Structure formats: structure tokens, C-alpha cells
Amino acid sequence: MAGSSSLLRAAVFAMALLLLRASSVDAFFDPFSIFRARTEGEIFDPFGVGSTSNGGADDVPEKPEVAQTEVEEKGAARPNTMGLTRVPHSGAPSKASTETTVLRVNTRDDKADGAWTIVSDNSGVSAMHLAIMRHGRAIMFDTVTTGRSLMRLRFDNCRVDPRAKKPNTTDCWAHAVEFDYNNGAVRPLKILTDTWCSAGGFDAEGNLVQSGGYFEGDKAVRYLSPCDTCDWVEHPRSFADGRWYATQQVLPDGRFAVFGGRRSFSYEFVPKPGLFNHQSVPLPFLRDTTDDVENNLYPFVNLLPDGSLFIFANDRGIILDHKAELVIREIPQLPGGARSYPASAMSALLPLDLRGGKLHGGADPEPEVIICGGAPTTSFKVGENGDKLMVALRDCARINLANQDARWTTEDMPVARVMGDMLILPTGDLLLLNGANRGCAGWGFAKGPVLSPLLYSPGQPQGSRFRPLVASTIARLYHSTAALLPDATVLVAGGNTNAGYNFSGVDFPTEVRVERFTPPYLERHVAVNRPEIYMRSVPKDGMRYGSRFPFRFRTPVAAVVEADVMVTMYAPPFTTHGYSMHQRLLILAIASFVADGWSYAVTVDAPGKPELAPPGYYLVFVVAKGVPSEAAWVKIQ
Ligand SMILES: *[C@@H]1O[C@H](CO)[C@@H](O)[C@H](O)[C@H]1NC(C)=O
Ligand SMILES: *[C@@H]1O[C@H](CO)[C@@H](O)[C@H](O)[C@H]1NC(C)=O
Numbered sequence: 001m002a003g004s005s006s007l008l009r010a011a012v013f014a015m016a017l018l019l020l021r022a023s024s025v026d027a028f029f030d031p032f033s034i035f036r037a038r039t040e041g042e043i044f045d046p047f048g049v050g051s052t053s054n055g056g057a058d059d060v061p062e063k064p065e066v067a068q069t070e071v072e073e074k075g076a077a078r079p080n081t082m083g084l085t086r087v088p089h090s091g092a093p094s095k096a097s098t099e100t101t102v103l104r105v106n107t108r109d110d111k112a113d114g115a116w117t118i119v120s121d122n123s124g125v126s127a128m129h130l131a132i133m134r135h136g137r138a139i140m141f142d143t144v145t146t147g148r149s150l151m152r153l154r155f156d157n158c159r160v161d162p163r164a165k166k167p168n169t170t171d172c173w174a175h176a177v178e179f180d181y182n183n184g185a186v187r188p189l190k191i192l193t194d195t196w197c198s199a200g201g202f203d204a205e206g207n208l209v210q211s212g213g214y215f216e217g218d219k220a221v222r223y224l225s226p227c228d229t230c231d232w233v234e235h236p237r238s239f240a241d242g243r244w245y246a247t248q249q250v251l252p253d254g255r256f257a258v259f260g261g262r263r264s265f266s267y268e269f270v271p272k273p274g275l276f277n278h279q280s281v282p283l284p285f286l287r288d289t290t291d292d293v294e295n296n297l298y299p300f301v302n303l304l305p306d307g308s309l310f311i312f313a314n315d316r317g318i319i320l321d322h323k324a325e326l327v328i329r330e331i332p333q334l335p336g337g338a339r340s341y342p343a344s345a346m347s348a349l350l351p352l353d354l355r356g357g358k359l360h361g362g363a364d365p366e367p368e369v370i371i372c373g374g375a376p377t378t379s380f381k382v383g384e385n386g387d388k389l390m391v392a393l394r395d396c397a398r399i400n401l402a403n404q405d406a407r408w409t410t411e412d413m414p415v416a417r418v419m420g421d422m423l424i425l426p427t428g429d430l431l432l433l434n435g436a437n438r439g440c441a442g443w444g445f446a447k448g449p450v451l452s453p454l455l456y457s458p459g460q461p462q463g464s465r466f467r468p469l470v471a472s473t474i475a476r477l478y479h480s481t482a483a484l485l486p487d488a489t490v491l492v493a494g495g496n497t498n499a500g501y502n503f504s505g506v507d508f509p510t511e512v513r514v515e516r517f518t519p520p521y522l523e524r525h526v527a528v529n530r531p532e533i534y535m536r537s538v539p540k541d542g543m544r545y546g547s548r549f550p551f552r553f554r555t556p557v558a559a560v561v562e563a564d565v566m567v568t569m570y571a572p573p574f575t576t577h578g579y580s581m582h583q584r585l586l587i588l589a590i591a592s593f594v595a596d597g598w599s600y601a602v603t604v605d606a607p608g609k610p611e612l613a614p615p616g617y618y619l620v621f622v623v624a625k626g627v628p629s630e631a632a633w634v635k636i637q
Helices: 010-020 282-287 379-384
Strands: 115-120 129-133 135-139 176-179 187-188 199-202 208-211 221-224 232-236 246-250 256-259 267-271 300-303 309-313 316-321 326-331 346-349 368-372 395-400 411-412 421-424 430-433 436-439 445-448 454-456 466-468 480-484 490-494 514-518 548-554 566-573 574-576 579-581 586-590 589-596 599-605 618-626 632-636
Touching: 115 436, 129 199, 129 208, 129 480, 129 490, 135 490, 199 574, 208 256, 246 300, 246 480, 246 579, 300 368, 309 368, 326 421, 346 421, 346 579, 421 480, 421 579, 430 490, 480 574, 566 589
Parallel strands: 199 246
Antiparallel strands: 115 514, 129 135, 129 574, 135 176, 176 187, 199 208, 208 221, 221 232, 246 256, 256 267, 300 309, 309 316, 316 326, 346 368, 368 395, 395 411, 421 430, 430 454, 436 445, 454 466, 480 490, 490 514, 548 599, 566 586, 566 618, 574 579, 589 599, 618 632
16 A cells, blocks of 8 residues: 555644654555545544555554653643743744745835734644634644644543544543734633534524534534623534535524535434434535545635525535525636645635615625635646645636626735635625635645735725735645634635644744734724624613614714715634635615714614524624724624
8 A cells, every 4th residue: 555645634743743753654544435425434544554555664652642641741831820831942843934925015105004913922722723702712633643732631520532542542632712903812612523524503592503524523513602701512413424624504594404525425414412313414515626626615605686505626526505406507617726725725605695686575685606716737746746836826707696607707805815815804805814825724824924915995996906915924824714703804824835733944934822803994093983883782681683773873073974884794604724604794684864063863673584694693884984893793683
């Protein structure tokens, strides 16, 4: 079984390194066919270590084992009172880490260009997965596979490691934290099953419902409620198929569908807690879009206004009627390369503008999807065969799905980017940040960090949509994340291109610093007249579909008129691997607007149906002359 393989993948490669350390990878590695159905034995021994010849390597463990899971670790830094250990020193920066891309900002017209601050030097856990919850905290987690983090669980609260050779071996490192984005305080959370490359979303009550992962976690569903003392509740046997690198989507009826995952060419629905699925629904599209390095994981999924689902994987899309279990449309190929993991482009559903529709029975808004960057189809293969990394894709494509024979229209970004994050801002503009301009996803598979965020204005004509903003100083490549906060700033976290927490002898040390990016709209001289929602005026029972929703706000220094004002609502997404699942922004129609000096009573039309906005908690913003307020958390039902 010695020799190379077309199916070698970075994560697996690095996992093998983690497991073997001293032995030759070639001798050990027996890449599996991704088209083969897995037996139970393979699920619990996915690398075939226990069952196949290992070419004579003596130190191959019986089973995959998490490195460094002893209870007492000699020489480990002592945790502080929060449980955090010190960030190890990184030594001199590598050459690769200094080869960054920073774009010049255009200061000609004296516009603000954004600002960066550090929220925390140590979040304890590197934020491979990130979500903002309605109790005002971020949830960040990585995976048990990366071993020790920088935060301890309390010794009476350790996790038993099901992969360890010795029974009852405990893992006392936190793999998830609740993070206070206002002061950097962290609280460790205890996850039992491996969340490596998992998915998530919010239910109608604002609980985080989180699915899949690796090994003992690949069929798991986990629940976390929004409170200061809550912790995970896990149901390890929920799914029929393993969901490693799957995408989770909220449905109009409040359920979740989960699509794909490695070698899972199917979808299924998150069962009620404690129940499990006997079978999944086959989705041949996921098999058809799998190439020799996959390039179709973490598919982009968007709920459309008619209740159907747009699914994009690799270089193609479909529209699925999940109720009829039918593919109802095929979307033309997007040429130029691959867009899904490990080619990892950025994608979002552009804001849904409800201002054209009437309160009851108005026309649906036109759904438009954007996909930017990614990597050439062969990028991963070229990367694994040597030091050369291919330049990432630079194009940015849009398609209006309301149009039956829609085509992609494409323009170039100012810089190529792979593994970026794409967030919709309260104003309806997009923010593109993080990522690299060479290589693709996978441990150690990218270089050339792109430090400049881009602001993208979808309403502008081609050629004047992109605007470079002030650059960060922190490289965030693989496993980095970003999230819009209720105060309209952006939390930027994570970044780990190594197989474990590693701070020295690597090009890019594991990133545990957390930043806040303040978009140009909130810089002091721009935001003097920032609108402010009277939180007590916001109806306590939230919004109802198709009803009017009244509230009041003020502006501090000057009057605005109705034409200056926009009311938007944002579904907080679950973000990982450069994709923010179920991210959507709706621009609401204003039904009435009454000014009293610098105070305003405004009534908006709530979305008419859950296909536009599935039940749950949204961030409602008032935007006045382009400056967003702080948001109110509002439940729609
Ligand atoms: C492991 O822990 C369980 C529960 O505490 C105990 O019943 C069992 O005997 C332990 N096994 C070993 C080998 O220590
Ligand atoms: C970090 O990565 C380097 C390069 O692969 C390796 O030599 C070193 O042993 C790693 N350190 C830790 C603590 O894993």
C-alpha cells in the first residue's frame, strides 16, 4: 500500500502525522475510496489502521488516538483563574508569514476606511466554528482532534476520551468556549463528541443546534441554550449518515436539513432530540460533483422565497424541492475552477429586498446568489505534490435565480482569495475578509494571507462595487471565522493551519487572538448621527408573519427623513470554513414613519411568510443615511 494517492487530503494527511509522528506517511497511508459505502468498522476505524497492513511501521496505534490527553501533563503551563494557559512564544516570524497582501485604501475623498482593535489576546480555543447567541455571547469551538488547547476544563469535569487506548483516559482541555465579545472573558464549555468540521444553526427559540463532525461525533446533534451557565447536551446517534463537512440549513417549518459530508451523498433532517434517523434521502448531485479531491464539501445552501433550496457544490448548482424530494432545476455551470471545500470560495444570498412587495400576497423578492474566489480544480493536488501552490481564483459571480434562464455574470475582485469569509452587513453591503491568495483549504495548504477586507456594494454598477478597507495585521487562513455583532461591528477570530495548537517552528502559529473590525460606517466622524432604537419600544412578543411591527428610534444630532432610513433584519449564521450557514438579511418595507423632532415612530411590514425568514431570533437594525443602529433581538413567529 506504499505510494501516493490521488485521494490524499490535507486533513487526513495531517491527522496521520499527528498519529504517527515518527513513521513514514507513505508506509501508513491507505486512502479509501470516497465512493465506497462505509461499514460500521470503517466508521470507527476510518483510516484502516486496525485492519490493514501498515507497511511495517511498528508504532502505529491500534486506533486513531487524540494526542496529549493525559490528566496530568508535566511542564504544562499553569492555568490562570479563568482556566487559560499562557500563549507560548512564537519566535521570529517565518518568511511566509511576512508575504502578505495589503491593498491601498482610497483616502482621496476623506472617507473612513475601517478600524481594527484586539478584543482578546487569548480566547483559549481557536475559533474554527463561530456563532453569536442572543444572550450576548459568542460561541467558539474547535475539535478534540487538535488535542490540547489553551484552556483547561476543571479536573472534576474532564471528558472521557473514547479514542484513547487505555479505558477512562480523560481529556481535560476545553474544545469550546463561551466568549464575551465586549470584554474578552471566556467560559469553557464541555463537548463530548468530536465537532471537527461540523455544522450548525439556530432554532426558533435561539438555541444553537449543531450537527455532525468526526469519528464518534459524525452522527451527533448537540444543543446549546443561550444562558450564562448553559452547556452542551449531546445526542451522538442522531443521523443515518456521517456528517463530516456537511452544511446545515434552517427550514421554514423550523426544522433543519443537513446536506452532504464526506462520502455522504445524501441529506436528512435533524431528528427530535433523542430520536435517530433510520435513513437519509439520496442526493446524487453530491456524488456527481465529487472530483478526485472532492471540491464539493460544505456545499453552499440557501433557502429561496418560494421555499425551495439552492444548493451549490464544486462548480454547479441545483434547486431542490425538499418536500417532494425532487431536483426541480439545474443551474448552469460556473466556469473557472472549484468553489467548495477544499477550494473554499465565499458565498452568500444577497439581501432580500421586501420593499417592493405588499404586506399580504406581494410578489416574492428576487433571490440572487454571489460566489467569489475559490481555487483551481487541481489546487489541492498540486499542493500535496510539492511546495508549489496555485494562485487562488479572483472572479466573483452572481446569478439571479428568479430568472428561469439565468446566467452567471462575473467580474474580478481586486485580489484573488481562497478561504475568505463573507458577511452581510446591516446596510446590505458585504464584507469579504480573511483568507489567502495561494493554495486552498487543508493544513499547511495555503500561503499569502490577504490582510485587506473588501467592502462590496451589490447595488453599484460593475466596476465600482469593491472598495479595499484598512488591513488587519493578523494572518487568518485555514479555520478562521468572522461574525457580525449586534452593535454592527465584526468579530474576527480563529485561524489554524496546523494539525494541533502549534506556536513555533510553523509558518503560521495557531491564532487565538480575537479582533473587532469596525466598518467605515461606524467611525466616529461618520457616525455622529448614529440612530438609536428605543429598546423599550420594541414589542416584547416580537414579530408575527404578515403583521405590522412598530417601534421607535432617535437620532442624536440631526433630523432624518423617511427616505434616509432603512430597516433590516439579519439571521445570525453559524460560521465555519469560510461559510456562514443560513446567513440572510431582509430589507423591510416601511409602512409608516412619523417624526417628532429627532425621535421617530416607525412601523415596518414583517416578512409575510417563513420561507422569507424562518422562525427565530433576528437582529433588527435601523440604518439612517448609511449608519446602522445597534440591533434589537427580535423573535419572528
Ligand atoms: C471506567 O470508569 C467507569 C465509570 O466510572 C468504571 O465503572 C470502570 O470500571 C472504569 N474502567 C476502568 C478500566 O478503569
Ligand atoms: C509544530 O510544527 C512543527 C512543524 O511541523 C513541528 O516540528 C513541531 O513538532 C510542532 N510542535 C508541536 C508542539 O506540535
